[in-house]
Amino acid sequence: MTTVLPDPMRLPTERGCPFSPPAEYTVLQTERPWSRLRLPGGRTGWLITRYDDVRALLADRRFTPPMVQVTPNAELPLPEEELPVPDGLFSALDPPEQSRYRRLVSRYFTRKRTRELQPLIERITDEQLTGMIEAGQPGDLNAWFAQPIPARVVTGMLGIPAADQPDYQRWVLASLSLDTSLDALREAKDGLYEGLGELVRHKKSHPGDDIVSELLHGSVGESPLTHAEVVNISILLLIAGLETTANMLGLGAFALLEHPGQLARLRADESLFDSAIEELLRYLTIVQFGLTRTAREDCEVAGRRITEGEIIVASLAAANRDPAVYDDPNHLDLARDQSTAPHMAFGHGVHQCLGAQLARIEMKIAFGALLRRLPKLRLAVPADRVATGTDKVFYGVHELPVSWEH
Numbered sequence: 001m002t003t004v005l006p007d008p009m010r011l012p013t014e015r016g017c018p019f020s021p022p023a024e025y026t027v028l029q030t031e032r033p034w035s036r037l038r039l040p041g042g043r044t045g046w047l048i049t050r051y052d053d054v055r056a057l058l059a060d061r062r063f064t065p066p067m068v069q070v071t072p073n074a075e076l077p078l079p080e081e082e083l084p085v086p087d088g089l090f091s092a093l094d095p096p097e098q099s100r101y102r103r104l105v106s107r108y109f110t111r112k113r114t115r116e117l118q119p120l121i122e123r124i125t126d127e128q129l130t131g132m133i134e135a136g137q138p139g140d141l142n143a144w145f146a147q148p149i150p151a152r153v154v155t156g157m158l159g160i161p162a163a164d165q166p167d168y169q170r171w172v173l174a175s176l177s178l179d180t181s182l183d184a185l186r187e188a189k190d191g192l193y194e195g196l197g198e199l200v201r202h203k204k205s206h207p208g209d210d211i212v213s214e215l216l217h218g219s220v221g222e223s224p225l226t227h228a229e230v231v232n233i234s235i236l237l238l239i240a241g242l243e244t245t246a247n248m249l250g251l252g253a254f255a256l257l258e259h260p261g262q263l264a265r266l267r268a269d270e271s272l273f274d275s276a277i278e279e280l281l282r283y284l285t286i287v288q289f290g291l292t293r294t295a296r297e298d299c300e301v302a303g304r305r306i307t308e309g310e311i312i313v314a315s316l317a318a319a320n321r322d323p324a325v326y327d328d329p330n331h332l333d334l335a336r337d338q339s340t341a342p343h344m345a346f347g348h349g350v351h352q353c354l355g356a357q358l359a360r361i362e363m364k365i366a367f368g369a370l371l372r373r374l375p376k377l378r379l380a381v382p383a384d385r386v387a388t389g390t391d392k393v394f395y396g397v398h399e400l401p402v403s404w405e406h
């Protein structure tokens with residue numbers, strides 16, 4: 001039976017299974033791999049869903065990432081209303097400007113620097129799990145484990161005082177939620193800019209062992225950055241590094257509990273951890289609305305004329321389930337070999353995730369400790385009562401009530 005989808009269509013959001021992207025993507029992949037997309041505000045763009053098309057677009061330098069990504073209700077500015085990219089916000093810049101900032105910041109995310117963070121991540125994970133166990137059952141794994149671990153790691157790396165970490169966690173969450181009221185959004189934005197502005201001023205005279213101090217004092221051998229650049233880079237790291245990993249930890253734990261056979265395999269063989277994490281990234285693809293790109297010039301892509309300013313949304317979630325690339329793509333297989341077709345949960349091309357190694361280590365440590373400390377972990381509510389969110393930029397759980405035996 002063929003399903004007839006509107007043309008142009010809106011970005012699909014309704015999920016049948018909490019772990020799988022909306023069913024429309026499967027239809028599009030076979031029947032309409034380049035689909036006209038109705039954008040918020042009445043404009044029309046494209047939605048692409050096949051692995052090869054998504055990969056090619058993300059590597060295509062004729063396209064640029066706009067400041068506002070397409071979500072079901074984003075307020076997209078018209079091309080002539082586009083504001084200049086704030087200094088330092090390199091996720092929305094093209095090379096060579098993007099490369100200069102990325103080079104400066106990437107030294108905090110190398111394999112070596114990330115390995116050095118391991119004891120800190122282990123300590124934070126341990127404290128969070130101990131806190132949950134001591135608070136008693138049932139515990140909310142999202143509130144005790146998934147949210148605070150990445151929040152404490154990233155705020156700590158930036159030199160944000162521990163006492164302020166919950167505020168930053170709240171502001172980032174509000175900025176990424178699609179139904180935040182305008183007042184709450186303004187409060188979150190002000191909180192981030194004022195808080196980080198204050199921090200950057202303080203670090204100028206009281207440097208510490210953190211990213212903000214290093215960027216300010218040019219201890220990395222290049223000319224120091226301006227106040228605005230350091231503030232914007234810090235905001236980028238918070239927004240990009242906090243809710244992403246948090247959702248992978250929360251949704252990942254939910255997926256493992258709902259796939260007991262796979263979970264038992266992982267408990268029995270810790271050598272599966274690396275492939276398990278790559279498979280969870282592929283299977284869950286929390287960047288649920290894909291990546292937006294705008295054409296910098298009139299051009300031709302896959303035989304189509306694209307005009308300057310036209311928007312294409314590349315669905316990472318669909319690409320990572322493309323049956324032309326993955327055998328049995330809707331099956332979670334923690335031992336899956338992705339060496340010939342690496343997932344694109346971290347994107348692809350010059351903007352590919354800078355924090356991927358850090359996210360991987362956080363997941364490895366956090367899931368490892370969770371399985372070791374709570375061998376009899378289980379959901380404390382029926383799975384269909386676990387609320388997941390298509391109401392935020394990154395897909396994940398809102399709460400994950402669990403219980404355990406000692």
Ligand code: HEM
Pocket residue numbers: 065090091092098102154236237238240241242244245248286287291292344345346347348350351352353354355356358359
């Ligand atoms: C599992 C967790 C994560 C996922 C799924 C994820 C996903 C992504 C994706 C898809 C992109 C590409 C955006 C684009 O091409 O437009 C990206 C970029 C980025 N990510 Fe991550 N990310 C994660 C964790 C982190 C962490 C922990 C950090 C750092 C603290 C981080 C920092 C960044 C930065 C700075 C960029 C922009 C890179 C650039 O434009 O050059 N991410 N991430």
